[in-house]
Amino acid sequence: xxxxxxxxxxxxxxxxxxxxxxxxxxxxxxxxxxxxxxxxxxxxxxxxxxxxxxxxxxxxxxxxxxxxxxxxxxxxxxxxxxxxxxxxxxxxxxxxxxxxxxxxxxxxxxxxxxxxxxxxxxxxxxxxxxxxxxxxxxxxxxxxxxxxxxxxxxxxxxxxxxxxxxxx
Amino acid sequence: xxxxxxxxxxxxxxxxxxxxxxxxxxxxxxxxxxxxxxxxxxxxxxxxxxxxxxxxxxxxxxxxxxxxxxxxxxxxxxxxxxxxxxxxxxxxxxxxxxxxxxxxxxxxxxxxxxxxxxxxxxxxxxxxxxxxxxxxxxxxxxxxxxxxxxxxxxxxxxxxxxxxxxxx
Numbered sequence: 001x002x003x004x005x006x007x008x009x010x011x012x013x014x015x016x017x018x019x020x021x022x023x024x025x026x027x028x029x030x031x032x033x034x035x036x037x038x039x040x041x042x043x044x045x046x047x048x049x050x051x052x053x054x055x056x057x058x059x060x061x062x063x064x065x066x067x068x069x070x071x072x073x074x075x076x077x078x079x080x081x082x083x084x085x086x087x088x089x090x091x092x093x094x095x096x097x098x099x100x101x102x103x104x105x106x107x108x109x110x111x112x113x114x115x116x117x118x119x120x121x122x123x124x125x126x127x128x129x130x131x132x133x134x135x136x137x138x139x140x141x142x143x144x145x146x147x148x149x150x151x152x153x154x155x156x157x158x159x160x161x162x163x164x165x166x167x168x
Numbered sequence: 169x170x171x172x173x174x175x176x177x178x179x180x181x182x183x184x185x186x187x188x189x190x191x192x193x194x195x196x197x198x199x200x201x202x203x204x205x206x207x208x209x210x211x212x213x214x215x216x217x218x219x220x221x222x223x224x225x226x227x228x229x230x231x232x233x234x235x236x237x238x239x240x241x242x243x244x245x246x247x248x249x250x251x252x253x254x255x256x257x258x259x260x261x262x263x264x265x266x267x268x269x270x271x272x273x274x275x276x277x278x279x280x281x282x283x284x285x286x287x288x289x290x291x292x293x294x295x296x297x298x299x300x301x302x303x304x305x306x307x308x309x310x311x312x313x314x315x316x317x318x319x320x321x322x323x324x325x326x327x328x329x330x331x332x333x334x335x336x
Contacts, residue, residue: 003171003280003298011302046214046322112171130171134179136333142310143332149311150318154214164311165304 005071005133006108012138013064013100016145017093019166020060023148023159024093027053028086030157038086044151053151055081057089060144061096067137068100070116071129072107173239173301174276180306181232181268184313185261187334188228191316191327192261195221196254198325206254212319221319223249225257228312229264235305236268238284239297240275 031038045052051059058081069076077099083089114129127136149164199206213220219227226249237244245267251257282297295304317332 003173003176003301005171007298008171008176008302012306015303015307046318047324050321130175131179133171134176135183138180138306139183139310139333140329142307143314143317143329146311146314147318150214150315153218154322156215161308161311165307 004108005111005129006105008133008138009068009071009108010100012141013068014097015166016060016141017064017097019164020057020145020148021090021093022163022166023152023157024057024086024090026157026159026163027152030152034156039084041152041155041157042084042086042089044155046147046151046154051147053148054083054089056144056147056151058083058092060141060148061092063137063141063144064096065099066118067133067141068103070118071111071114071133071137072103073111073114074103074107172276173279173297174273176301176306177236177239177276178268180309181236182265183334184228184309185232185265187332188225188313188316189258189261190331190334191320191325192225192254192258194325194327194331195320198320202324207252209320209323209325210252210254210257212323214315214319214322219315221316222251222257224312224315224319226251226260228309228316229260231305231309231312232264233267234286235301235309236271238286239279239282239301239305240271241279241282242271242275 027041028038031041042054043052061079065076065079068074079092079095083092112128112130116127116129116132118125125136146164149159153159195209196206199209210222211220226247229247233244233247236242247260247263251260280296280298284295284297284300286293293304314332317327321327
């Protein structure tokens, strides 16, 4: 048995999205206990020119969707960034997981060698599949999930590394 | 060709440590420009009960060292947590990379199935190699590298996602 792209993508996405979902629940509970609107946390950021929590969740969703869809050669569904409430963000997370779960394992065959092209405003990024996974998609996904953790921790929500690593 | 544990570990460690090293340089340059001691940044944290930047770098080093060494069945070198200055932290990063680079590729044979045991204060964590890599080591490493990024960004250091993702 060797490590597979499908296993790497599914394990990472499933755990990351579950962690995000759990952190949103902890944010909601904290806001309720302290008696403030959880929207304050959703709009919080760590620097004036960084994205707030809501956008970090949307970007984690996009990264998870893109990682799975691109490596499996699927057409990516478009998720409009319209979420403004915590239940809407949780629904976005669930929708992302449902898309990743819908991909047939066989679609990942040859994913390591797949040519990945990502148009950005400035340029078109081009990767071989394994490079895209290890050097772009994984760090990107963890970046946004950790950003959510840090924003919440900075605002007093009780989270620990164990919450971040998630259930085994 | 399929994804390998060795490739995943080496790509991730090399890029993560390079990102850490670059962020430390940016922290030093920022402190110089603003005229304060960079030690202020090294002691900064995002919450009173979170680790400061120096400890985050040490933990990233430990995670990288542990990931490579455990999966390749090596005896882990002990790195004492004695760093108090930026050059010392950069040397710790270099020493970590040198250890990971010293491991022969063949040592990773069968890493997916290797039994990994990590004694902690509370319990002994047990994993199969692939589970350890995907569900423990990778999230842990990215957690600490992203923590450093967030501490610096929160304190005004100019960093962007591109810095985090690093050179290709």
